[in-house]
Amino acid sequence: MTAEKILQIDRTHIWHPYASIVNPPPVEIAVRARGLEIELASGERLLDAVSSWWCVAHGHNHPAIVEAIRRQSEKMTHVMFGGFTHEPAARLAERLAAFAPPGLDRVFFADSGSIAVEVATKMAVQYQHALGRSRRTKLVALKGGYHGDTVGAMALSDPDGMHTLFRGIMPQHFFAEQPRTRFDGVWQAEDFESLRQIVDRHSEQIAGIICEPVLQAANAMWHYHPQYLREMRRLCDERGLLLIFDEIAAGFYRTGPRWAQNHASIRPDIMCVGKALTGGAITLAATLADKNVAGTISAGTPGAFMHGPTYMANPLACAAACSSLELFENNDYETKVRGIETLFKQGLAPLAALPNVRDVRVIGACGIVETRRLPAPDDIRRVIHKHGVWLRPFSNFIYSFPPLVATEIEIRRIIDAIAELAACPPGPVIDDGGFHE
Ligand SMILES: *Cc1c(COP(=O)(O)O)cnc(C)c1O
Secondary structure (H helix, E strand, O other): OOHHHHHHHHHHHOOOOOOOOOOOOOOOOEEEEEEOEEEEOOOOEEEEOOHHHHOOOOOEOOHHHHHHHHHHHHHOOOOOOOOOOOHHHHHHHHHHHHHOOOOOOEEEEEOOHHHHHHHHHHHHHHHHHHOOOOOOOEEEEEOOOOOOOOHHHHOOOOOOOOOHHHHHHOOOOEEEOOOOOEOOOOOOHHHHHHHHHHHHHHHHHEEEEEEOOOEEOOOOOEEEOOHHHHHHHHHHHHHOOEEEEEOOOOOOOOOOOOOHHHHOOOOOOEEEEOHHHHOOOOOOEEEEEOHHHHHHHHHOOOOOOOOOOOOOOOHHHHHHHHHHHHHHHHOOHHHHHHHHHHHHHHHHHHHHHOOOEEEEEEEOOEEEEEEOOOEOHHHHHHHHHHHOEEOOOEOOEEEEOOOOOOOHHHHHHHHHHHHHHHOOOEOOOOOOOOOOO
8 A cells, every 4th residue: 555545544534542533643654663663654764762652662573572472373362261261361470470569469461551440440449348348439549640541540640631521421539639759859748748638538438549650651741759659558558548559651660670669669459560561562451469459359249350351361462471571571671771761861951951941850761851832743743854763742741761672872862852852942832632642
């Protein structure tokens, strides 16, 4: 098919994420991808500075992952998980339980991050129900957070963010103020007061607390002090609440250590993983619970945990994730990410002096430049093609979450592109209802 034909069909029939179908923003035609590069129909190659929405940790089309999918596809691409199990699921569950924080070893496979969050929410409610606390049907979440696009996950995401339009159909939860002490700042105890007050006032309605540990990604691109997580853990223990960490963006070394919660040396009762789980090859997510959560749910009525997606534990996805986890185990990503962090800190910090830059934040392999207003779309496209670096600014953020295998030269190219973009004048005000990634 010619490029023109693809674009014509695309414009006629296809919705893109957070885009109008009548007046869509331009799209590139991706033909193949390998390592850090995405090749376009024109033959041009772009360095993927956002890991295709933070999934592609080991680089695109990693040969080991491709081979794992190919081998599995010859045996069985899918089978229902009700009444069946299979080796890829067993291998992955064993590997994931060993890779996860100790104790989080009961695995529910979901088909996307949003669904893993829905599953975690239902686990928390079912847990409290099993303990005879059936009025505890709400969670506390944080302002500035993001947990997905399905209705239940939207309802836990920033209440003033991109989903306000849907307020009328969303379940109502409680929201604590966004933690303001920066990750590397001096802990301010009053940061925790908002959350503590909500729990004091409403604890008989609350099943648990959910947050993105340390790194609030898709909504606020903000990082906060790990002491906040320790305070959360203590409060949950005192009040019989479950603590849920959404590590879908921050897990798998994105912030430095294997899990973002490791900055605080505590673990939650339930944890969601996704995105980099398969190394960006195919969709898969999981909700991990500990023995207490799993045992309590099982001892209640109905005992069964009430969820089961059609494509649960898809064998191709499980095989890809097994291979991805093997790569996470066998590479020293913690050191690699520290190297990326140092380069980002050196290269991006000076941008804070630019007139259109409000703040620069770096944690692990996350380089974030908060602008006053994003440059014009034409400037963004020009910089992308001039440098051959794929950036996807959103809200007022120019950022890079590169594949963890990026070399120093590649990181420097990304920094140069971000620097040129950050120096552009602010573009027009775009009213897109809180457009996000
Ligand atoms: C991306 C993301 C999700 C949603 O994952 P999907 O696979 O897009 O449904 C949930 N939580 C966090 C923290 C995320 O970054």
